[in-house]
Amino acid sequence: MSTSPVIETQFRVRYAETDAMGIVYHTNYIIWFEVGRGEYFFQQGMSPADWEQQEVYFPVSELSARFLAPARYGDLVIVRTWVRERRSREVTFAYEVLMAETGQMLVTGWTKHLCVSGEGQVVIIPPNLRDMLRPIEGS
Amino acid sequence: MSTSPVIETQFRVRYAETDAMGIVYHTNYIIWFEVGRGEYFFQQGMSPADWEQQEVYFPVSELSARFLAPARYGDLVIVRTWVRERRSREVTFAYEVLMAETGQMLVTGWTKHLCVSGEGQVVIIPPNLRDMLRPIEGS
Amino acid sequence: MSTSPVIETQFRVRYAETDAMGIVYHTNYIIWFEVGRGEYFFQQGMSPADWEQQEVYFPVSELSARFLAPARYGDLVIVRTWVRERRSREVTFAYEVLMAETGQMLVTGWTKHLCVSGEGQVVIIPPNLRDMLRPIEGS
Amino acid sequence: MSTSPVIETQFRVRYAETDAMGIVYHTNYIIWFEVGRGEYFFQQGMSPADWEQQEVYFPVSELSARFLAPARYGDLVIVRTWVRERRSREVTFAYEVLMAETGQMLVTGWTKHLCVSGEGQVVIIPPNLRDMLRPIEGS
Numbered sequence: 001m002s003t004s005p006v007i008e009t010q011f012r013v014r015y016a017e018t019d020a021m022g023i024v025y026h027t028n029y030i031i032w033f034e035v036g037r038g039e040y041f042f043q044q045g046m047s048p049a050d051w052e053q054q055e056v057y058f059p060v061s062e063l064s065a066r067f068l069a070p071a072r073y074g075d076l077v078i079v080r081t082w083v084r085e086r087r088s089r090e091v092t093f094a095y096e097v098l099m100a101e102t103g104q105m106l107v108t109g110w111t112k113h114l115c116v117s118g119e120g121q122v123v124i125i126p127p128n129l130r131d132m133l134r135p136i137e138g139s
Numbered sequence: 140m141s142t143s144p145v146i147e148t149q150f151r152v153r154y155a156e157t158d159a160m161g162i163v164y165h166t167n168y169i170i171w172f173e174v175g176r177g178e179y180f181f182q183q184g185m186s187p188a189d190w191e192q193q194e195v196y197f198p199v200s201e202l203s204a205r206f207l208a209p210a211r212y213g214d215l216v217i218v219r220t221w222v223r224e225r226r227s228r229e230v231t232f233a234y235e236v237l238m239a240e241t242g243q244m245l246v247t248g249w250t251k252h253l254c255v256s257g258e259g260q261v262v263i264i265p266p267n268l269r270d271m272l273r274p275i276e277g278s
Numbered sequence: 279m280s281t282s283p284v285i286e287t288q289f290r291v292r293y294a295e296t297d298a299m300g301i302v303y304h305t306n307y308i309i310w311f312e313v314g315r316g317e318y319f320f321q322q323g324m325s326p327a328d329w330e331q332q333e334v335y336f337p338v339s340e341l342s343a344r345f346l347a348p349a350r351y352g353d354l355v356i357v358r359t360w361v362r363e364r365r366s367r368e369v370t371f372a373y374e375v376l377m378a379e380t381g382q383m384l385v386t387g388w389t390k391h392l393c394v395s396g397e398g399q400v401v402i403i404p405p406n407l408r409d410m411l412r413p414i415e416g417s
Numbered sequence: 418m419s420t421s422p423v424i425e426t427q428f429r430v431r432y433a434e435t436d437a438m439g440i441v442y443h444t445n446y447i448i449w450f451e452v453g454r455g456e457y458f459f460q461q462g463m464s465p466a467d468w469e470q471q472e473v474y475f476p477v478s479e480l481s482a483r484f485l486a487p488a489r490y491g492d493l494v495i496v497r498t499w500v501r502e503r504r505s506r507e508v509t510f511a512y513e514v515l516m517a518e519t520g521q522m523l524v525t526g527w528t529k530h531l532c533v534s535g536e537g538q539v540v541i542i543p544p545n546l547r548d549m550l551r552p553i554e555g556s
Contacts, residue, residue, distance in 0.1 A: 011289070012316075014309065014312070014313055014316070015158060015159065015164075015312055015316060016158065016164055016166065016309045016312060018158050018159035019154060019155065019157050019158065019159070020154065020157035020158070020159070020161045020162075020211075020212055021474070021476070022159045023159075025154075025155055026447075026476075026477045026480070027155065027444040027445075027447045027448050028444075030443075030444045030447060031292065031294045031444050034292070034293055034294060035292055038290075038292070038293060038351075038352070042352070047352060048350070048351050048352025048353075049352070057438070059438070059443075059484070059487075060443045060484055061483070061484050062481075062482065062483050062484065063443070063480075063481070063482050063484075064479075064480070064481045064482075065479065065480050065481075066478070066479050067476070067477055067478055067479065067480075070476075072159075072326070073159055073316075073326050074316070074320070074325060074326025074327070075326075150428070151455075153448065153451070153452055153455070154451055154455060155448045155451060160335070160337070165308075165337075165338045165341070166305040166306075166308045166309050167305075169304075169305045169308060170305050170431065170433045173431070173432055173433060174431055177429075177431070177432060177490075177491070181491070186491060187489070187490050187491025187492075188491070196299070198299070198304075198345070198348075199304045199345055200344070200345050201342075201343065201344050201345065202304070202341075202342070202343050202345075203340075203341070203342045203343075204340065204341050204342075205339070205340050206337070206338055206339050206340065206341075209337075211465070212455075212465050213455065213459070213464060213465025213466070214465075293436060293437065293442075294436065294442055294444065296436050296437035297432060297433065297435050297436065297437070298432065298435035298436070298437070298439045298440075298489075298490055300437045301437075303432075303433055305433065350437075351437055
């Protein structure tokens with residue numbers, strides 16, 4: 001049984017994302033994690049419009065990040081996103097943010113998500129989403 | 140017939156609101172306009188929960204701002220908010236952002252809002268809201 | 279004497295850019311204006327690193343925007359950026375934000391910028407930047 | 418030897434902080450952690466201006482957060498901030514975000530910070546700052 005892919009998203013750092021230290025403000029990397037996560041679903045065939053017809057969603061229940069080196073305005077960065085763990089009712093995504101040109105690692109982290117119904121109940125991940133979320137073992 | 144008041148809101152600049160020039164990133168002043176606008180309704184007796192029962196909302200249709208001097212991290216700032224013009228289906232709020240301690244003017248501006256129903260139609264402003272939105276003439 | 283080009287930048291709306299109305303929060307379009315402006319300089323050969331060696335910068339002194347229709351999470355949008363007016367010490371950029379797939383216009387606007395030295399004095403735009411900022415007449 | 422205090426900061430949720438799910442976008446709680454951290458130093462007598470004369474700063478090297486319940490637009494929230502651990506060259510702050518009126522816990526978390534000199538070297542925390550950062554044992 002194959003695993004799901006590692007998805008890469010590439011973009012330039014916006015000026016709005018910097019702070020008075022001249023570097024990217026730390027919570028913006030966490031926003032980039034979600035940009036990677038959105039792209040993950042998108043590249044597996046799940047568009048934003050598809051989400052509206054889906055009966056579940058995946059709010060963040062827990063997150064962790066390590067900041068190794070800063071990005072600056074205009075830097076070209078890559079976010080790598082993959083599934084690290086999947087249970088019946090929750091899924092954990094892992095991320096790496098790195099400099100596109102040098103490969104230097106900037107930030108690593110993960111987010112855990114519960115599968116929640118429209119009524120706010122924690123439910124089992126539906127089969128079509130489950131298939132998109134096959135974890136990379138040992139990652 | 141009296142006019143509605145000028146509402147003042149005071150808070151400290153957050154580090155997240157600065158940019159690599161060491162000053163507040165310009166769009167954050169526009170967010171502060173809305174903080175002032177929310178406080179305007181709140182102080183007139185219209186809480187966020189009340190909005191959910193209201194059948195209309197006021198999306199921004201136009202905005203203008205002039206940037207005179209910058210604020211920095213930790214500065215205590217005041218946003219002054221009032222109604223400059225009211226028509227049957229639209230309202231214009233005006234704003235001043237200034238340094239709380241010196242009164243130095245930082246940013247001035249205005250936002251225009253259409254009154255829109257839940258179905259997305261432009262409608263007449265309901266009487267209870269109309270009463271909160273009496274313009275200050277010549278402002 | 280030719281004019282400078284209209285620069286196009288394309289990207290997807292981030293979930294972080296939406297608000298509780300389910301649409302893009304209005305100040306994010308103004309951030310996109312700056313994404314377009316950064317790309318404008320970038321495509322004219324002026325990288326972020328080049329700015330550090332430049333002795334001037336262009337803070338926003340005034341801005342205006344009209345909101346015609348909303349974008350939503352995942353929408354592919356285009357920002358068109360060009361120079362509308364150039365004086366000896368200031369420049370005005372104009373913008374259009376539109377849906378990439380349908381061409382529907384979402385937001386139009388402009389930002390005015392003073393040319394400021396590192397010491398904070400308003401100065402004449404240096405020749406190398408002046409050449410990048412030839413206005414499109416009547417735009 | 419006494420410990421440093423638990424600092425409380427209170428404010429209303431901004432509309433700009435919500436997302437299309439109608440609740441606060443998750444990274445904004447992390448920004449609130451920093452609002453609490455800034456207030457922590459401020460209430461210990463360390464103003465933003467004092468930081469400019471200080472020869473060190475405390476970039477975030479690691480963070481963790483658990484999301485228990487969501488806040489919504491207009492909610493009055495409290496951020497509690499204290500020092501959980503202090504070593505010679507690093508300090509860990511802990512946070513709780515809760516509803517001001519009910520005391521309901523919304524988010525808990527911590528951030529770890531290295532003490533870094535203006536030249537980017539990891540250095541020993543200076544005595545004046547060290548005194549402000551006495552940990553609450555077992556917290």
